Amino acid sequence: MIKMKDKTAYKALESIAEDISLSRLAKSIGKDKSWLYHKLKNDIVNGVEYRFNVSEYALLAERLHKLAEDIHRCAEELDSVVQDANRTAGRYYTNENVFEYPLFKEWLKLIPELERTTILEPFAGECSIPKMLEQYGFKWKCYDIEGGDNVVKRDTISNFPKNHRVCITNPPYLAKNSATRRGLQYPDCEFDNIYKYCLKLMLDNCQYVAAIIPDSFIQSGLFTDRLYGVISLPEKVFEDTEYPVCLAMFSPKKSADFAIWRGDTFLGSYRELSKTALLEYRDERWVFNDENGSIGVICADGNKSRIRFVKGEEIDSEIKESSRFLVRVSGLPDDIDRDTFIERCNTILEQYREITKDIFLNSFKGLRSDGMYRKRIPFKVIRLILTYALERMIV
DSSP, X not given: OOOOOOHHHHXXXXXXXXXXXXXXXXXXXXXXXXXXXXXXXXXXETTEEXXXXXXXXXXXXXXXXXXXXXXHHHHHXXXXXXXXXXSOSSOOOBOSOOOOSHHHHHHHTTSTTGGGOEEEETTOTTTHHHHHTGGGTOEEEEEESSOBTTBEEOOTTTSOOOSOSEEEEOOOOOBHHHHHHHTOOOOXXXXXXXXXXXXXXXXXXXXXXXXEEETTHHHHOOSGGGEEEEEEOOSOOBTTBOOOEEEEEEOSXXXXXXXXXXXXXXXXXHHHHHHTXXXXXXXXXXXXXXXXXXXXXXXXXXXXXXXXXXXXXXXXXXXXXXXXXXXXXXXXXXXXXXXXXXXXXXXXXXXXXXXXXXXXSEEEEEEOTTSSEEEEOOHHHHHHHHHHHHHHHHO
């Protein structure tokens, strides 16, 4: 193992340095092996000490994220050999009890004659949800494509159960493009993820629905007319993955607004949070993933670092049309002081995150050091912040 003097790099790479090719890692960022070795050891070459700068750390982080995604995808492919046999793919089994939060208990009180109601679990798996709610003494009707003890064997996506008022479940998650790539069956529908199709089936057939679904649902804008509230779940819910999820609760009553909670903390109503989301600031001047862009954006939280705006040249990474973690943006007028503009963007970004409680940022796999899910800023929010900052400077 290489003796690394750079403590940050050492901590980050120590546990995997023997499992990956550092030479290939260096090559993937356009450097050679000696460059990376010198940086890791803080060598002095021709009187110059080699140290990583912030941009180089971000570049390495992006490559390692990509490597982690590739490894995870490979592991999922191998898992699918077993998991996809005779059952719908994309299912995660609930590990933590997410039904202790105040909003869920408030939702339960909406349901008339609940004590005499048989609750539907159409994607029961190992019956984790009925076990979590056994304190209430509910009666359940459970279905699953594999069947099991007290579970009716049925493909509920193609043959959804009828005559149930209440449904509490954790439907399967599977992106349409992933299903296509893996040659898996996918329903003929307009939705890009199978959980959305399952959610439509439940809402078409049940008055009251509570579902553990991807946290990105909050930004999707789907099915909001019956949405009573959403709990963004801060904890790791599934035993085998850190997939960010929420608990969405629906009722038959139509509404133009819904409550948003994070765990047991009320964040606000969707309408109120949206008022502070800079939605009126739209400008098409900004060009994303321009390799010559004067503004750079580190678009994702690290374990301890945060999303931020930087100078374009600090993004020492090959810019591709598909880049989402490190990007360069062009469109800043020549007569605007760039340093001041970047500082203002970062100030607005931090205010935005504080006011909106990160609800309009995308959660993705992996926990920060504070135990919360990491966030990635979507291009539409970057665009809003850039435009808002520019308008403040022009005025």
